[in-house]
Every structure is written in C-alpha cells, then in structure tokens.
Amino acid sequence: xxxxxxxxxxxxxxxxxxxxxxxxxxxxxxxxxxxxxxxxxxxxxxxxxxxxxxxxxxxxxxxxxxxxxxxxxxxxx
Amino acid sequence: xxxxxxxxxxxxxxxxxxxxxxxxxxxxxxxxxxxxxxxxxxxxxxxxxxxxxxxxxxxxxxxxxxxxxxxxxxxxxxxxxxxxxxxxxxxxxxxxxxxxxxxxxxxxxx
Numbered sequence: 001x002x003x004x005x006x007x008x009x010x011x012x013x014x015x016x017x018x019x020x021x022x023x024x025x026x027x028x029x030x031x032x033x034x035x036x037x038x039x040x041x042x043x044x045x046x047x048x049x050x051x052x053x054x055x056x057x058x059x060x061x062x063x064x065x066x067x068x069x070x071x072x073x074x075x076x077x
Numbered sequence: 078x079x080x081x082x083x084x085x086x087x088x089x090x091x092x093x094x095x096x097x098x099x100x101x102x103x104x105x106x107x108x109x110x111x112x113x114x115x116x117x118x119x120x121x122x123x124x125x126x127x128x129x130x131x132x133x134x135x136x137x138x139x140x141x142x143x144x145x146x147x148x149x150x151x152x153x154x155x156x157x158x159x160x161x162x163x164x165x166x167x168x169x170x171x172x173x174x175x176x177x178x179x180x181x182x183x184x185x186x187x
Contacts, residue, residue, distance in 0.1 A: 047164045048146075055147050063147035068110070071163045 002030035015057030095125035
C-alpha cells in the first residue's frame with residue numbers, strides 16, 4: 001500500500017487540468033499525504049462532492065493503494 | 078454489496094440519530110482520523126453511537142459503497158451523510174457543524 005506523490009499529482013491533473021495541486025508526504029512513508037487542491041471544477045459544489053471528485057480522479061486507489069490523504073479543496077472563482 | 082449488508086447498514090443509520098462509522102470505539106479509537114472526529118463530537122458533548130467497522134468486515138466494505146465514500150470515518154446525522162474527517166474538522170472550525178446540529182435538532186454544548 002503506497003503511492004508516489006508524483007503519481008497522485010498526475011492523476012489529479014489528468015482529471016482536472018486547471019487544478020493547482022500542492023501535496024505533502026506527511027510521514028515520509030508514501031502512504032500519508034495531505035493535499036491542497038484549487039480548481040474551477042469545485043465551484044458551487046458541496047465539500048462532499050468536491051472530495052468525491054478528487055477520489056474519482058484517483059480511480060479507486062483511495063483507501064486501497066493509498067491509506068491516507070487529507071484533503072483541502074478550494075474553488076477558484 | 079449484498080442485500081443483507083445494505084439493510085444492516087440502513088438499520089444502523091435509521092436507529093442512531095448521530096452515528097459515526099469508525100475504526101475502533103469512541104473510548105479506544107484505532108486510527109487517528111477516527112480519533113479526531115470522535116474528539117470533535119465529544120468536545121461538543123454530542124451523544125453519538127460509534128460503529129466499530131473493524132468488528133464487521135461486511136460493514137467496513139459495505140459502508141464505503143453505501144455512502145459512495147472510500148474512507149473511514151464517516152459521520153451520519155439523522156440519516157444524512159455529513160462527511161469524513163477533513164470535512165468534519167473544517168465544518169467544526171467554521172461552526173458549520175454546530176449549525177448542522179442545530180438544524181437537525183441534536184443537542185450539543187457550544
């Protein structure tokens with residue numbers, strides 16, 4: 001169970017090309033990350049739907065290959 | 078997910094006004110994220126039921142499908158899925174969780 005930081009970034013950028021993505025490997029174990037993502041795609045959506053979009057971008061890896069990804073999503077207006 | 082698991086999960090959510098699907102129990106959480114949400118609820122003195130998904134592999138996998146949400150913990154208030162750890166913490170900080178509890182008529186201490 002691990003996923004490289006660059007891989008996470010790539011998957012997110014593929015699903016939301018305008019996104020500004022900042023990821024931190026919290027424990028240095030490629031398994032506990034924190035991500036701040038800004039995108040127009042989040043505009044007008046609930047937090048639940050915003051996070052679901054990110055999980056969808058990760059194509060089912062969340063909770064399987066990736067144990068923990070703290071999310072902070074923000075709208076770009 | 079089989080139908081029995083679906084019914085089991087629905088029953089839990091229907092029977093508990095505030096229920097937290099978590100790893101471990103409110104007394105002994107087994108994961109930092111479950112601990113964090115549990116602490117927020119305790120801080121607000123909300124009466125809640127902690128469902129330890131580690132006790133039941135069917136619920137552990139089933140709840141992810143039920144909520145269309147890939148991670149645990151998951152908080153439900155009166156049948157509504159509120160979110161996971163990041164969302165609950167953010168809602169608490171912005172007082173949105175308190176507003177939600179008020180809206181749902183759940184007693185808490187501000």
